[in-house]
Amino acid sequence: MATRKIIIDTDPGQDDAVAILLALASPELELLAVTTVAGNVPLPLTTRNARQVLELAQRPDIPVFSGCDKPLVRALVTAEHVHGKTGLDGAELPEPTMPVQDEHAVDAIIRLARDHPGLTLCPIGPLTNIATALRKAPDLAENIGEIVLMGGAYFEVGNITPAAEFNIYVDPEAAAEVFASGIKLTILPLDCTHKFLVTRDRADAFRDLGTRVGQTVADWTHFFERFDMEKYASPGAPLHDPCVIAYLLWPDLFSGRHINVEVETTSDLTRGMTVADWWRVTQRPENALFIGDLDAGGVFANLTDRLARL
Known part of the structure; x- marks a missing residue:
């Protein structure tokens, strides 16, 4: 069966890091590149963190491209209060030695989409790189098969303001342009991800893998759960x-x-x-598959199984 070619556009972030690890552990996916954007922490740190994650997984062959260091029109808002000063607080990782590619992330996205028509973009941070790529190369929309992103909310509403989820809040103009692009779009909002909690048993399952990856993921989740469990009074932190x-x-x-x-x-x-x-009360045309629920137990079992491969 052919693998699905993807680019992960990211601002790591402990949960971003787990997303990268899951992709690397899954033979159904071919990770062509990791592109970084400013978001959870400033761009130099998100780029450093992406390289650390790839080296943790012993995959320095995956190219990392550094992208936009600020939103399209607004000042950057970051989230060190959640992720710590580095963005990956909670586990000690060595300084990365793999290179950052000279090509800008926006140009890499455009080139790879043209070289691999139908690829899937996986933005898990602010959408600045994606919107900038679409501005620079309007034909890009014809080459992207699907965008599957984490962002937004409906019933759950906001986690950075009463109304907004962080990734969309940081660069709403970029998000608006991506949502209006006509590209097939799937959105994983807080309504879904807040049901995907790292409970104590699930964190122990990561640690019990007995691997460096399992221990690191457990340490990361232990760090950022302190914020979410206090904020939401939940039995664990969501892995968005x-x-x-x-x-x-x-x-x-x-x-x-x-x-x-x-x-x-x-x-x-x-x-x-x-x-x-959600209730289709307007006449505005459908532009996204909005995910509202998941089988959290099933997904966690599969995630743990995949992480054991690294």
């Missing part, structure tokens, strides 16, 4: 970004509906809100 890769691998474990989703860019009060027409 791995849901994107899990959806590619096991779509039958997820459910959602095709609806219209637009992004608020003009209101200070609701900046970055994803206005999801």
Whole structure:
């Protein structure tokens, strides 16, 4: 069976790191590149963190391209209060030695999409790189088979403001352009990812793998769960970004509906809100598959099994 070619566009972030590891552990996917963007932490750190994750998985052959260091029109908002000052606090990793490619991430996305028509983009951070690539090469939309992203919310509403999820909030103009691009779009919002909790038993399962990867993932989740468990009074922290890769691998474990989703860019009060027409009360055309639920137990079992391969 042919592998699915993907690019992960990311701002690691502990949960971003687990998403990268899951992709690397899955033979159904061919990871062509990791492109980095400013988001959870500034761009130099997201680029460093991506390289650390690849070296942890012993995959320095995967090229890393550094991208946009700020949103399209706004000042950068970061999330060290969640992910720590490095973005990957919680586990000690050596400084990476693999190179960063000279080519800008935006140019790499354009080139790879043209070289591999039908590839899947997997943005798990702000959408600045993707929107910039579409601005620079409008024909790009014809070469991308699908965008599967983590971002937004509906019933759950926001995690950085009362109305907005972080990835969309950081660069709502970029998100609005991507959502309007006409490219096949699947969105994994907080409504789904907040059901994918790393409980104590699940964290222990990572640690019990007895591998460096398993121990590191357990340490990462232990670090950032302190914030989410206090904030949400939940039994564990949500692993947001791995849901994107899990959806590619096991779509039958997820459910959602095709609806219209637009992004608020003009209101200070609701900046970055994803206005999801879940009940189809408008006449706006469907532009996204909006995922509302998943079989968390099934996905975690599969995730743990895959991480054991690294």
